[in-house]
Amino acid sequence: MSDIRIHISNKTYVLAHDTAQFHHAIADLDFIVHPHQFVCLVGPSGCGKTTLLNMIAGLDQHYQGRIDMGQTDKVPSIGYVFQNPRLLPWLSVRQNIEVVFAHTPPTRLIDSLLDSMQLRDAQHQYPERLSLGMQRRVAIIRAFAINPDILLMDEPFVSLDAPTARQVRSLLYSLWLQRPHTVLFVTHDLREAIALADRLIFLSPSPMRVLSDIAVSIARDQRHEESRIELFREQLLQNHPEINGLL
Template identity: 85%
Template structure:
Protein backbone atom coordinates (compact mmCIF):
# COMPACT_ATOMS: atom_id res chain seq x y z
CA UNK A 1 0.00 0.00 0.00
CA UNK A 2 0.90 3.64 -0.49
CA UNK A 3 -0.66 6.66 1.21
CA UNK A 4 -4.41 6.83 1.72
CA UNK A 5 -5.59 10.20 0.40
CA UNK A 6 -8.96 11.51 1.52
CA UNK A 7 -10.66 14.61 0.19
CA UNK A 8 -14.31 15.18 1.09
CA UNK A 9 -15.62 18.38 -0.45
CA UNK A 10 -19.15 17.97 0.78
CA UNK A 11 -21.26 15.42 2.67
CA UNK A 12 -24.88 16.02 3.62
CA UNK A 13 -27.81 13.84 4.60
CA UNK A 14 -31.51 14.33 5.14
CA UNK A 15 -32.71 15.13 8.64
CA UNK A 16 -35.27 12.73 10.18
CA UNK A 17 -38.85 13.87 9.63
CA UNK A 18 -37.63 16.79 7.55
CA UNK A 19 -37.08 15.58 3.99
CA UNK A 20 -36.64 19.14 2.72
CA UNK A 21 -33.77 19.86 5.12
CA UNK A 22 -30.25 18.45 5.04
CA UNK A 23 -27.53 18.25 7.66
CA UNK A 24 -24.13 19.47 6.47
CA UNK A 25 -21.85 16.81 8.00
CA UNK A 26 -18.44 17.29 6.33
CA UNK A 27 -16.93 20.10 4.24
CA UNK A 28 -13.50 20.56 2.67
CA UNK A 29 -11.83 17.81 4.66
CA UNK A 30 -8.39 16.69 3.48
CA UNK A 31 -6.31 13.97 5.09
CA UNK A 32 -3.33 11.79 4.13
CA UNK A 33 -2.61 8.60 6.08
CA UNK A 34 0.74 6.85 5.62
CA UNK A 35 1.12 3.04 5.49
CA UNK A 36 1.17 1.29 8.88
CA UNK A 37 0.44 4.49 10.78
CA UNK A 38 -1.82 4.44 13.81
CA UNK A 39 -3.92 7.59 13.41
CA UNK A 40 -6.46 8.75 15.98
CA UNK A 41 -9.35 10.94 14.84
CA UNK A 42 -10.33 13.10 17.80
CA UNK A 43 -13.44 15.25 17.88
CA UNK A 44 -16.68 15.99 19.72
CA UNK A 45 -19.57 13.53 19.71
CA UNK A 46 -21.77 13.88 16.64
CA UNK A 47 -19.20 15.73 14.53
CA UNK A 48 -19.16 13.09 11.76
CA UNK A 49 -16.32 10.74 12.70
CA UNK A 50 -18.41 7.59 12.22
CA UNK A 51 -19.73 8.97 8.93
CA UNK A 52 -16.15 9.40 7.72
CA UNK A 53 -15.22 5.82 8.64
CA UNK A 54 -18.29 4.51 6.82
CA UNK A 55 -17.25 6.45 3.72
CA UNK A 56 -13.71 5.04 3.89
CA UNK A 57 -15.14 1.53 4.31
CA UNK A 58 -17.33 1.99 1.23
CA UNK A 59 -20.55 1.72 3.25
CA UNK A 60 -21.53 5.28 2.31
CA UNK A 61 -20.80 6.50 -1.22
CA UNK A 62 -23.08 9.53 -1.24
CA UNK A 63 -20.60 12.40 -1.01
CA UNK A 64 -18.67 14.84 -3.14
CA UNK A 65 -14.97 14.08 -3.09
CA UNK A 66 -12.49 11.28 -3.52
CA UNK A 67 -10.93 8.58 -1.35
CA UNK A 68 -7.81 7.00 -2.83
CA UNK A 69 -7.00 3.89 -0.80
CA UNK A 70 -3.41 3.64 -2.05
CA UNK A 71 -3.73 0.12 -3.45
CA UNK A 72 -3.05 0.76 -7.15
CA UNK A 73 -6.61 0.18 -8.30
CA UNK A 74 -7.15 -2.96 -6.24
CA UNK A 75 -9.83 -3.16 -3.59
CA UNK A 76 -8.08 -3.11 -0.19
CA UNK A 77 -9.14 -5.46 2.57
CA UNK A 78 -10.72 -3.52 5.43
CA UNK A 79 -11.28 -4.60 9.02
CA UNK A 80 -13.93 -2.62 10.89
CA UNK A 81 -14.47 -2.59 14.65
CA UNK A 82 -17.78 -0.87 15.34
CA UNK A 83 -18.90 0.83 18.56
CA UNK A 84 -21.16 -2.16 19.15
CA UNK A 85 -19.21 -5.47 19.00
CA UNK A 86 -21.87 -6.94 16.66
CA UNK A 87 -21.21 -10.55 17.62
CA UNK A 88 -23.62 -13.20 16.33
CA UNK A 89 -25.36 -14.53 19.46
CA UNK A 90 -25.88 -18.05 18.09
CA UNK A 91 -22.15 -18.54 17.44
CA UNK A 92 -19.37 -19.15 19.95
CA UNK A 93 -16.39 -16.82 20.35
CA UNK A 94 -14.29 -18.91 17.97
CA UNK A 95 -17.12 -19.27 15.44
CA UNK A 96 -17.65 -15.48 15.48
CA UNK A 97 -14.04 -15.14 14.34
CA UNK A 98 -14.13 -18.00 11.83
CA UNK A 99 -17.22 -16.60 10.11
CA UNK A 100 -15.20 -13.87 8.35
CA UNK A 101 -13.21 -16.42 6.33
CA UNK A 102 -14.51 -17.61 2.96
CA UNK A 103 -12.27 -20.68 3.06
CA UNK A 104 -11.04 -22.92 5.87
CA UNK A 105 -10.23 -20.73 8.88
CA UNK A 106 -6.52 -20.67 9.84
CA UNK A 107 -6.66 -22.46 13.18
CA UNK A 108 -3.11 -21.56 14.29
CA UNK A 109 -3.67 -17.86 13.57
CA UNK A 110 -6.96 -17.81 15.46
CA UNK A 111 -5.34 -19.61 18.40
CA UNK A 112 -2.55 -17.03 18.45
CA UNK A 113 -4.98 -14.09 18.36
CA UNK A 114 -7.18 -15.60 21.06
CA UNK A 115 -4.09 -16.09 23.20
CA UNK A 116 -2.92 -12.51 22.57
CA UNK A 117 -6.30 -11.20 23.74
CA UNK A 118 -6.47 -13.61 26.69
CA UNK A 119 -9.54 -15.40 25.32
CA UNK A 120 -8.37 -18.95 24.70
CA UNK A 121 -10.26 -20.23 27.72
CA UNK A 122 -13.44 -18.50 26.52
CA UNK A 123 -13.32 -19.58 22.87
CA UNK A 124 -16.32 -21.93 23.11
CA UNK A 125 -18.54 -19.56 25.09
CA UNK A 126 -21.40 -17.61 23.55
CA UNK A 127 -21.57 -13.80 23.55
CA UNK A 128 -24.29 -13.61 26.21
CA UNK A 129 -21.85 -15.20 28.67
CA UNK A 130 -19.14 -12.61 28.02
CA UNK A 131 -18.53 -9.24 29.63
CA UNK A 132 -18.64 -6.21 27.35
CA UNK A 133 -14.86 -5.96 27.54
CA UNK A 134 -14.51 -9.57 26.38
CA UNK A 135 -16.99 -9.00 23.54
CA UNK A 136 -14.94 -6.03 22.37
CA UNK A 137 -11.79 -8.16 22.39
CA UNK A 138 -13.54 -10.73 20.18
CA UNK A 139 -14.54 -7.96 17.76
CA UNK A 140 -10.91 -6.77 17.60
CA UNK A 141 -9.66 -10.29 16.89
CA UNK A 142 -12.23 -10.71 14.13
CA UNK A 143 -11.01 -7.53 12.43
CA UNK A 144 -7.32 -8.44 12.79
CA UNK A 145 -7.80 -12.05 11.67
CA UNK A 146 -8.25 -11.19 7.99
CA UNK A 147 -4.92 -9.32 8.01
CA UNK A 148 -6.54 -6.17 6.60
CA UNK A 149 -4.77 -3.48 4.63
CA UNK A 150 -6.72 -0.92 6.66
CA UNK A 151 -8.21 -1.26 10.13
CA UNK A 152 -11.06 1.10 11.07
CA UNK A 153 -11.97 1.36 14.76
CA UNK A 154 -14.97 3.40 15.91
CA UNK A 155 -14.63 4.14 19.64
CA UNK A 156 -14.11 0.43 20.39
CA UNK A 157 -13.69 1.01 24.14
CA UNK A 158 -16.63 3.35 24.71
CA UNK A 159 -18.77 2.51 27.77
CA UNK A 160 -16.04 0.37 29.35
CA UNK A 161 -14.94 1.25 32.87
CA UNK A 162 -11.48 2.81 33.08
CA UNK A 163 -9.53 -0.29 34.29
CA UNK A 164 -11.13 -2.53 31.64
CA UNK A 165 -10.53 0.06 28.92
CA UNK A 166 -6.85 0.29 29.91
CA UNK A 167 -6.51 -3.48 29.80
CA UNK A 168 -8.14 -3.89 26.39
CA UNK A 169 -6.24 -0.89 25.02
CA UNK A 170 -2.96 -2.44 26.17
CA UNK A 171 -3.87 -5.77 24.56
CA UNK A 172 -4.80 -4.03 21.31
CA UNK A 173 -1.55 -2.08 21.29
CA UNK A 174 0.53 -5.22 21.88
CA UNK A 175 -1.30 -6.99 19.07
CA UNK A 176 -0.82 -4.05 16.69
CA UNK A 177 2.92 -3.90 17.45
CA UNK A 178 3.22 -7.56 16.43
CA UNK A 179 1.08 -7.12 13.28
CA UNK A 180 1.12 -3.44 12.24
CA UNK A 181 -1.73 -2.26 10.04
CA UNK A 182 -2.80 1.14 8.84
CA UNK A 183 -5.25 2.15 11.57
CA UNK A 184 -7.85 4.91 11.73
CA UNK A 185 -9.12 4.99 15.30
CA UNK A 186 -12.01 7.24 16.33
CA UNK A 187 -12.16 8.58 19.87
CA UNK A 188 -13.06 11.69 21.84
CA UNK A 189 -10.71 10.66 24.67
CA UNK A 190 -7.42 12.56 24.32
CA UNK A 191 -5.58 10.40 26.86
CA UNK A 192 -6.56 7.28 24.93
CA UNK A 193 -5.45 8.86 21.67
CA UNK A 194 -2.04 9.83 23.06
CA UNK A 195 -1.50 6.33 24.43
CA UNK A 196 -2.08 4.75 21.02
CA UNK A 197 -1.39 7.07 18.12
CA UNK A 198 1.44 8.09 15.84
CA UNK A 199 -0.67 11.08 14.81
CA UNK A 200 -3.63 12.96 16.28
CA UNK A 201 -6.11 14.45 13.81
CA UNK A 202 -8.40 16.95 15.53
CA UNK A 203 -11.78 17.47 13.88
CA UNK A 204 -14.24 20.31 14.22
CA UNK A 205 -17.97 20.13 14.95
CA UNK A 206 -20.07 19.70 11.81
CA UNK A 207 -19.50 20.54 9.10
CA UNK A 208 -16.44 18.53 10.04
CA UNK A 209 -12.98 19.51 8.86
CA UNK A 210 -9.42 19.05 10.10
CA UNK A 211 -8.44 21.59 12.77
CA UNK A 212 -4.98 20.27 13.69
CA UNK A 213 -2.69 17.41 12.65
CA UNK A 214 -0.15 16.64 15.39
CA UNK A 215 2.56 14.00 15.63
CA UNK A 216 2.91 12.11 18.93
CA UNK A 217 6.65 12.06 19.77
CA UNK A 218 6.38 9.72 22.79
CA UNK A 219 8.49 6.57 22.44
CA UNK A 220 6.54 3.32 22.35
CA UNK A 221 8.08 2.09 25.58
CA UNK A 222 6.86 5.20 27.42
CA UNK A 223 3.20 4.93 26.44
CA UNK A 224 2.38 2.93 29.61
CA UNK A 225 3.64 5.79 31.81
CA UNK A 226 0.45 7.70 32.60
CA UNK A 227 2.33 10.59 34.24
CA UNK A 228 4.44 11.02 31.11
CA UNK A 229 1.45 10.95 28.75
CA UNK A 230 -0.51 13.30 31.01
CA UNK A 231 2.36 15.78 30.87
CA UNK A 232 2.25 15.63 27.06
CA UNK A 233 -1.55 16.11 27.13
CA UNK A 234 -1.22 19.27 29.23
CA UNK A 235 1.51 20.58 26.95
CA UNK A 236 -0.64 19.82 23.92
CA UNK A 237 -3.63 21.74 25.30
CA UNK A 238 -1.40 24.67 26.22
CA UNK A 239 0.34 24.85 22.84
CA UNK A 240 -2.80 24.21 20.78
CA UNK A 241 -5.68 26.06 22.47
CA UNK A 242 -7.85 25.50 19.41
CA UNK A 243 -8.33 21.85 20.34
CA UNK A 244 -9.51 22.42 23.90
CA UNK A 245 -13.10 23.06 22.90
CA UNK A 246 -13.27 19.89 20.80
CA UNK A 247 -12.92 17.48 23.72
Protein backbone atom coordinates in the same frame (compact mmCIF):
# COMPACT_ATOMS: atom_id res chain seq x y z
CA MET B 1 -0.12 -0.55 1.02
CA SER B 2 0.13 3.06 -0.18
CA ASP B 3 -0.94 6.34 1.37
CA ILE B 4 -4.65 6.84 1.98
CA ARG B 5 -5.61 10.25 0.62
CA ILE B 6 -8.91 11.64 1.82
CA HIS B 7 -10.59 14.68 0.33
CA ILE B 8 -14.28 15.15 1.07
CA SER B 9 -15.51 18.43 -0.37
CA ASN B 10 -19.09 17.94 0.78
CA LYS B 11 -21.25 15.48 2.70
CA THR B 12 -24.87 16.50 3.26
CA TYR B 13 -27.79 14.72 4.90
CA VAL B 14 -31.44 15.25 4.17
CA LEU B 15 -33.04 15.85 7.57
CA ALA B 16 -36.60 15.31 6.41
CA HIS B 17 -37.66 13.91 3.04
CA ASP B 18 -40.82 16.00 2.95
CA THR B 19 -38.93 19.27 3.50
CA ALA B 20 -35.91 21.03 2.08
CA GLN B 21 -33.95 20.76 5.33
CA PHE B 22 -30.34 19.58 5.08
CA HIS B 23 -27.48 18.96 7.47
CA HIS B 24 -24.03 19.92 6.18
CA ALA B 25 -21.91 17.21 7.85
CA ILE B 26 -18.47 17.52 6.19
CA ALA B 27 -16.85 20.29 4.17
CA ASP B 28 -13.35 20.46 2.67
CA LEU B 29 -11.91 17.66 4.77
CA ASP B 30 -8.35 16.81 3.70
CA PHE B 31 -5.69 14.55 5.20
CA ILE B 32 -3.32 11.73 4.32
CA VAL B 33 -2.62 8.53 6.27
CA HIS B 34 0.70 6.80 5.63
CA PRO B 35 1.16 3.00 5.57
CA HIS B 36 1.17 1.29 8.97
CA GLN B 37 0.41 4.52 10.81
CA PHE B 38 -1.87 4.48 13.82
CA VAL B 39 -3.98 7.62 13.48
CA CYS B 40 -6.54 8.73 16.05
CA LEU B 41 -9.45 10.92 14.95
CA VAL B 42 -10.58 13.12 17.84
CA GLY B 43 -13.66 15.31 17.71
CA PRO B 44 -16.90 16.18 19.50
CA SER B 45 -19.88 13.83 19.50
CA GLY B 46 -21.99 14.13 16.38
CA CYS B 47 -19.31 15.80 14.26
CA GLY B 48 -19.28 12.98 11.69
CA LYS B 49 -16.45 10.67 12.73
CA THR B 50 -18.50 7.48 12.28
CA THR B 51 -19.81 8.81 8.97
CA LEU B 52 -16.22 9.29 7.81
CA LEU B 53 -15.26 5.72 8.73
CA ASN B 54 -18.32 4.42 6.87
CA MET B 55 -17.26 6.40 3.81
CA ILE B 56 -13.73 4.98 3.96
CA ALA B 57 -15.17 1.47 4.33
CA GLY B 58 -17.39 1.99 1.29
CA LEU B 59 -20.59 1.68 3.34
CA ASP B 60 -21.58 5.28 2.51
CA GLN B 61 -20.90 6.47 -1.03
CA HIS B 62 -23.17 9.50 -1.05
CA TYR B 63 -20.66 12.34 -0.86
CA GLN B 64 -18.67 14.68 -3.06
CA GLY B 65 -14.94 14.12 -3.03
CA ARG B 66 -12.46 11.30 -3.28
CA ILE B 67 -10.95 8.62 -1.05
CA ASP B 68 -7.85 7.26 -2.75
CA MET B 69 -6.39 4.05 -1.31
CA GLY B 70 -3.46 4.15 -3.74
CA GLN B 71 -4.14 0.61 -4.97
CA THR B 72 -4.32 0.06 -8.72
CA ASP B 73 -4.20 -3.74 -8.90
CA LYS B 74 -6.60 -4.68 -6.11
CA VAL B 75 -9.11 -3.29 -3.68
CA PRO B 76 -7.51 -3.05 -0.22
CA SER B 77 -9.02 -5.24 2.47
CA ILE B 78 -10.65 -3.41 5.37
CA GLY B 79 -11.30 -4.59 8.92
CA TYR B 80 -13.93 -2.69 10.90
CA VAL B 81 -14.44 -2.70 14.67
CA PHE B 82 -17.77 -1.01 15.40
CA GLN B 83 -18.89 0.64 18.64
CA ASN B 84 -21.15 -2.36 19.21
CA PRO B 85 -19.19 -5.66 19.06
CA ARG B 86 -21.84 -7.14 16.70
CA LEU B 87 -21.20 -10.75 17.67
CA LEU B 88 -23.59 -13.42 16.40
CA PRO B 89 -25.30 -14.77 19.55
CA TRP B 90 -25.78 -18.30 18.19
CA LEU B 91 -22.05 -18.74 17.52
CA SER B 92 -19.24 -19.34 20.00
CA VAL B 93 -16.27 -17.00 20.38
CA ARG B 94 -14.19 -19.07 17.99
CA GLN B 95 -17.02 -19.43 15.49
CA ASN B 96 -17.59 -15.64 15.54
CA ILE B 97 -13.97 -15.27 14.43
CA GLU B 98 -14.06 -18.08 11.88
CA VAL B 99 -17.16 -16.68 10.19
CA VAL B 100 -15.13 -14.01 8.36
CA PHE B 101 -13.24 -16.65 6.34
CA ALA B 102 -14.69 -17.89 3.07
CA HIS B 103 -12.61 -21.06 3.21
CA THR B 104 -10.94 -23.15 5.92
CA PRO B 105 -10.14 -20.86 8.87
CA PRO B 106 -6.42 -20.61 9.78
CA THR B 107 -6.31 -22.53 13.05
CA ARG B 108 -2.85 -21.43 14.15
CA LEU B 109 -3.53 -17.76 13.46
CA ILE B 110 -6.80 -17.81 15.40
CA ASP B 111 -5.12 -19.63 18.29
CA SER B 112 -2.39 -16.98 18.35
CA LEU B 113 -4.89 -14.12 18.33
CA LEU B 114 -6.96 -15.74 21.08
CA ASP B 115 -3.80 -16.06 23.15
CA SER B 116 -2.82 -12.44 22.47
CA MET B 117 -6.23 -11.25 23.67
CA GLN B 118 -6.31 -13.70 26.59
CA LEU B 119 -9.42 -15.46 25.30
CA ARG B 120 -8.25 -19.03 24.63
CA ASP B 121 -10.12 -20.36 27.69
CA ALA B 122 -13.33 -18.64 26.52
CA GLN B 123 -13.19 -19.73 22.87
CA HIS B 124 -16.18 -22.10 23.15
CA GLN B 125 -18.41 -19.76 25.14
CA TYR B 126 -21.29 -17.83 23.59
CA PRO B 127 -21.48 -14.01 23.61
CA GLU B 128 -24.17 -13.85 26.28
CA ARG B 129 -21.73 -15.42 28.74
CA LEU B 130 -19.05 -12.80 28.06
CA SER B 131 -18.46 -9.44 29.67
CA LEU B 132 -18.60 -6.41 27.38
CA GLY B 133 -14.82 -6.13 27.55
CA MET B 134 -14.43 -9.73 26.39
CA GLN B 135 -16.94 -9.17 23.58
CA ARG B 136 -14.93 -6.20 22.39
CA ARG B 137 -11.75 -8.31 22.41
CA VAL B 138 -13.49 -10.89 20.20
CA ALA B 139 -14.49 -8.12 17.77
CA ILE B 140 -10.88 -6.90 17.63
CA ILE B 141 -9.62 -10.42 16.90
CA ARG B 142 -12.20 -10.84 14.14
CA ALA B 143 -11.01 -7.63 12.47
CA PHE B 144 -7.30 -8.51 12.80
CA ALA B 145 -7.80 -12.11 11.65
CA ILE B 146 -8.24 -11.21 7.98
CA ASN B 147 -4.92 -9.32 8.04
CA PRO B 148 -6.52 -6.16 6.64
CA ASP B 149 -4.68 -3.46 4.77
CA ILE B 150 -6.70 -0.89 6.73
CA LEU B 151 -8.23 -1.27 10.18
CA LEU B 152 -11.09 1.06 11.13
CA MET B 153 -12.00 1.29 14.82
CA ASP B 154 -15.00 3.31 15.98
CA GLU B 155 -14.67 4.03 19.71
CA PRO B 156 -14.12 0.32 20.44
CA PHE B 157 -13.71 0.88 24.20
CA VAL B 158 -16.69 3.19 24.77
CA SER B 159 -18.85 2.29 27.81
CA LEU B 160 -16.11 0.18 29.38
CA ASP B 161 -15.04 1.04 32.92
CA ALA B 162 -11.59 2.60 33.18
CA PRO B 163 -9.64 -0.50 34.35
CA THR B 164 -11.20 -2.71 31.66
CA ALA B 165 -10.59 -0.08 28.97
CA ARG B 166 -6.93 0.14 29.98
CA GLN B 167 -6.56 -3.63 29.84
CA VAL B 168 -8.17 -4.00 26.42
CA ARG B 169 -6.26 -0.98 25.10
CA SER B 170 -3.00 -2.53 26.27
CA LEU B 171 -3.87 -5.84 24.59
CA LEU B 172 -4.79 -4.04 21.36
CA TYR B 173 -1.55 -2.08 21.44
CA SER B 174 0.53 -5.23 21.94
CA LEU B 175 -1.32 -6.96 19.11
CA TRP B 176 -0.81 -4.00 16.77
CA LEU B 177 2.93 -3.92 17.54
CA GLN B 178 3.10 -7.61 16.54
CA ARG B 179 1.01 -7.10 13.40
CA PRO B 180 1.17 -3.43 12.31
CA HIS B 181 -1.72 -2.27 10.16
CA THR B 182 -2.80 1.13 8.93
CA VAL B 183 -5.28 2.14 11.63
CA LEU B 184 -7.88 4.89 11.81
CA PHE B 185 -9.17 4.95 15.38
CA VAL B 186 -12.05 7.17 16.47
CA THR B 187 -12.10 8.29 20.11
CA HIS B 188 -13.21 11.18 22.29
CA ASP B 189 -10.65 10.24 24.97
CA LEU B 190 -7.51 12.34 24.50
CA ARG B 191 -5.38 10.28 26.91
CA GLU B 192 -6.37 7.12 25.05
CA ALA B 193 -5.47 8.75 21.73
CA ILE B 194 -2.06 9.86 22.99
CA ALA B 195 -1.32 6.39 24.37
CA LEU B 196 -2.04 4.70 21.04
CA ALA B 197 -1.41 7.00 18.11
CA ASP B 198 1.40 8.12 15.86
CA ARG B 199 -0.75 11.11 14.90
CA LEU B 200 -3.75 12.94 16.33
CA ILE B 201 -6.15 14.50 13.85
CA PHE B 202 -8.54 16.90 15.57
CA LEU B 203 -11.86 17.42 13.83
CA SER B 204 -14.21 20.37 14.13
CA PRO B 205 -17.95 20.31 14.84
CA SER B 206 -20.04 19.97 11.68
CA PRO B 207 -19.39 20.79 8.99
CA MET B 208 -16.39 18.67 9.90
CA ARG B 209 -12.89 19.65 8.82
CA VAL B 210 -9.36 19.17 10.16
CA LEU B 211 -8.45 21.68 12.88
CA SER B 212 -5.04 20.26 13.81
CA ASP B 213 -2.82 17.36 12.77
CA ILE B 214 -0.28 16.63 15.49
CA ALA B 215 2.42 13.95 15.80
CA VAL B 216 2.75 12.16 19.14
CA SER B 217 6.39 12.45 20.16
CA ILE B 218 6.37 10.00 23.09
CA ALA B 219 8.51 6.93 22.36
CA ARG B 220 6.56 3.72 21.93
CA ASP B 221 8.28 2.04 24.86
CA GLN B 222 7.21 4.89 27.15
CA ARG B 223 3.50 4.90 26.33
CA HIS B 224 2.69 2.91 29.48
CA GLU B 225 3.88 5.78 31.68
CA GLU B 226 0.80 7.78 32.65
CA SER B 227 2.91 10.76 33.74
CA ARG B 228 4.32 11.12 30.21
CA ILE B 229 0.84 10.85 28.71
CA GLU B 230 -0.48 13.52 31.06
CA LEU B 231 2.46 15.87 30.41
CA PHE B 232 2.01 15.56 26.64
CA ARG B 233 -1.73 16.19 27.05
CA GLU B 234 -1.17 19.34 29.12
CA GLN B 235 1.36 20.72 26.64
CA LEU B 236 -0.94 19.87 23.75
CA LEU B 237 -3.87 21.79 25.24
CA GLN B 238 -1.61 24.72 26.09
CA ASN B 239 0.02 24.95 22.65
CA HIS B 240 -3.14 24.27 20.62
CA PRO B 241 -6.00 26.25 22.18
CA GLU B 242 -8.18 25.54 19.15
CA ILE B 243 -8.74 21.96 20.33
CA ASN B 244 -9.83 22.76 23.89
CA GLY B 245 -13.47 23.13 22.95
CA LEU B 246 -13.55 19.70 21.30
CA LEU B 247 -12.93 17.67 24.46
